[in-house]
Amino acid sequence: MKETNMTVILLCIWTFVTLLNVTLTTNIHWTKFRLEDESYGITCSSSEYLFIRNDVPDEMACSKICFLHNKCLTSVYQPEDVLCIGCEAMSFHPLPNDPNLLQYTRRDFNVDCKDAFLHALKNNKNVDTGVYEIRLLSLEIIDVYCDMTTGGGGWTVIQRRINGSTSFNESFSAYEDGFGDVRDEFWLGLRYIQEVTDAPSETRVVEDGRVYLTNFKLLGEHYIFSNDEDSKEESLFEVGSRFVTYDQDTTMKCATETGGGWWFPDNKTCQERNLNGVKVAFGIKINNTIMVRRK
Structure with missing residues (x-):
């Protein structure tokens, strides 16, 4: 009698778990993103879940959580339940039209040069x-210059000046969107740099041949420089400084004085070092580069 009861109990538990898995895999089965106006699906079964969270506000936050997880290949988001699931699977299939699911893939494309x-x-x-x-992570596609040899490779170059051919005395909007030629001299763009460094990143700065290693993160609409550890390289990037240009300058007019956009603090004497400042005439070799790499 006891054995029969135990069998019934185990059968009930198995049925419940099976139904739960069917429900989850039915509701959370497809992951989609846009690629040349076509939709693709990605299966994600419950056995491949890495995490399940019900405190994530939107699909992009879910995507970023997946991005920061080393094994996560797909993020699945259900708006009604603010449910975020990270998965290891990434198998492409045709995608049913289901407007209730807002989900993104991660590892089918490169999110930076390390990828x-x-x-x-x-x-x-x-x-x-x-x-x-x-x-x-915003799903925008851009071209970047990748240094695949220095220090183990995988560096995303965000600034490069090698010959003085490109003017860096540009407006704030130009610095925000980026300018120059990614194959020559360029500034990647503050809004792109902010996305690339959203994950914890290390920074390698070359100033006229001298190398600095530090951290790098930009905060808010003013792209305020943040450094999560003490660094003796703070003379290059002063923590808490906003990015300024000649048309959105500090009270001391530091960007105007140095001739290029940079991180300058308000109400302080302008520091001499500005890697975007006026340099030399075209054709004279200089060596200024800033590149970042996800940790």
Whole structure:
């Protein structure tokens, strides 16, 4: 009698778990993103869940949580339940039209140069320094210059000055959107730099041949420089400083004085070092580079 009761109990538990898994995999089965106006789906079964959270405000926050998880390949978000699920699976299938699911993939594209570096190694491809296409967490596609040799490779270059051919005395909107030629001299763009460094990142700065290593993160609409640890390189990036240009300058007119956009504190004497400041005439070799790499 006892054995019969135990069997019934175990059968009930098994049925409940099975129904629960069916419910979850039915409601949370597809992951989608836009690519050339076509939708693709990605299966994600309950056995491949890495995490389930019900405190995530929107789909992009869910995508970023997945991005910061080393094993997460797909993020699945259900707005009605503010439910975020991270998965290891990423198998493409046709996607049913389901407006109730807002979900994004992660590892089918490069989100930065470190991704490009690791994907090339995984696929036994050559890893060459040069221009790569990346898809940001906002799903915008941009070209970036990747340094694949320095310090182990995987660096996303956000500023490069090598010959003085490009003027860096530009407006705030130009610095926000980026300018120059990614294959030559350029500034990537504050809004793109902010996305690329949203995950904890290390920064390598070369100023006329001298190398600095520090941290890098930009906060808010003024792109305020933040550094999560003490650094002796703070003379290059003063923590708490907002990014200013000649048309959105500090009270001391530091950007106007140095001739380029940079992080300057308000109500302080302008520091001499500005890697975007007026440099030299075209053709004279200089060596200023800023690049970042996700930790």
